[in-house]
Amino acid sequence: MSITKHNWTKEEIIAIYNKPMMDLLYEAASTHREHHDPNVVQVSTLLSIKTGGCPEDCGYCPQAARYHTAVEGNDLMSVSQVKAQALRAKSSGSSRVCMGAAWRNVKDGPEFDQVLEMVRTINKLDMEVCCTLGMITENQAHRLAEAGLYAYNHNLDTSEEYYKEVISTRGFEDRLQTIENVRKTNVTVCSGGIIGMGESIEDRAGMLVALSTLNPQPESVPINALVAVEGTPMEEEKPVEIWEMIRMVATTRIIMPETQVRLSAGRMNMSREGQAMCFFAGANSIFAGDKLLTTPNPDVNEDMKMFEMLGLNPQKAFTKVSQPQTIEAADSQFAPLGEKPKWSRPGHTIERNLEASTKEK
Numbered sequence: 001m002s003i004t005k006h007n008w009t010k011e012e013i014i015a016i017y018n019k020p021m022m023d024l025l026y027e028a029a030s031t032h033r034e035h036h037d038p039n040v041v042q043v044s045t046l047l048s049i050k051t052g053g054c055p056e057d058c059g060y061c062p063q064a065a066r067y068h069t070a071v072e073g074n075d076l077m078s079v080s081q082v083k084a085q086a087l088r089a090k091s092s093g094s095s096r097v098c099m100g101a102a103w104r105n106v107k108d109g110p111e112f113d114q115v116l117e118m119v120r121t122i123n124k125l126d127m128e129v130c131c132t133l134g135m136i137t138e139n140q141a142h143r144l145a146e147a148g149l150y151a152y153n154h155n156l157d158t159s160e161e162y163y164k165e166v167i168s169t170r171g172f173e174d175r176l177q178t179i180e181n182v183r184k185t186n187v188t189v190c191s192g193g194i195i196g197m198g199e200s201i202e203d204r205a206g207m208l209v210a211l212s213t214l215n216p217q218p219e220s221v222p223i224n225a226l227v228a229v230e231g232t233p234m235e236e237e238k239p240v241e242i243w244e245m246i247r248m249v250a251t252t253r254i255i256m257p258e259t260q261v262r263l264s265a266g267r268m269n270m271s272r273e274g275q276a277m278c279f280f281a282g283a284n285s286i287f288a289g290d291k292l293l294t295t296p297n298p299d300v301n302e303d304m305k306m307f308e309m310l311g312l313n314p315q316k317a318f319t320k321v322s323q324p325q326t327i328e329a330a331d332s333q334f335a336p337l338g339e340k341p342k343w344s345r346p347g348h349t350i351e352r353n354l355e356a357s358t359k360e361k
Helices: 010-017 021-035 079-091 110-123 138-147 172-183 201-212 242-255 272-280 300-310 351-358
Strands: 040-050 096-101 128-132 151-153 188-190 193-195 220-225 260-263 283-288
Touching: 010 021, 010 201, 010 242, 021 242, 021 272, 040 079, 040 110, 040 260, 040 300, 079 096, 079 110, 096 110, 096 151, 110 128, 110 138, 138 172, 151 220, 172 188, 188 220, 193 201, 193 242, 201 242, 220 242, 242 260, 242 272, 260 272, 272 283, 272 300, 283 300
Parallel strands: 040 096, 040 283, 096 128, 128 151, 151 188, 193 220, 220 260, 260 283
Antiparallel strands: none
């Protein structure tokens, strides 16, 4: 069994990324088989529990309130609605439910209490629960852990250098701090990024440096291809070539051998053959369902046909890490503190973000 390396350099990662494709695929597939069952892929369902109205200016996101997109905002879903969706996902083969709320950061209060109840409810269905709620404090991370949260997603998005070209309303260090807060609990970390936002190969390598040098490395790394949505600053970006996705997946697999590499947004533009190459290169998770938060996604029945064709089996829940215990709210050891953390606001201007926000509908 190989030893996981935590001191990858950008130059080393670029060299791997640029290997001849056949050599890259062979190394990635060999690494994958050493650490994972190559015929098992986790199926996760991503559910937007609170849509739109986000105060951030992420250049890729149609949920940002300042951009004029077709996304309709919705208030926080009820616990019963979420339970119904989770049961539907489970019946379709999903072993994980990921709940996303369009918040900058979590605030203590009734809405967060409601999310905690959602976590308890889904964990009791014997499904892995993941949340992506924005930035969280250490105390909030402990409260999520008590409720039975399996994973917390907080993507780095891109390299620290290119990040300044994507988002101006929060700092890169805030993302790292949130991951550090999660690490102080038994909740696993899910953190990855997006390619196709105009970044260079050096930026892709820079993001992987930031992720791979974390110790421990994230248990999950989503690799997303940008879905260019009309009205966002990145609406004119060209779709990512499938070969870029394959290279990114393979490189991620090699430098983070024990991590689950998640083939995430952008699958609508990928052929079955392209997705099969990604699985061969080390991807062992997909998101199922007709939507990923607000962007289109392949139909779950189509995914199951693809699995059958490739001889793939859905991964069972809690295969990698055992099921967390759920502690009821009445027995919680961590009370809400009403914290008001000073998350950063870098304040620089990103011209294309500014232009998109001033465009008329």
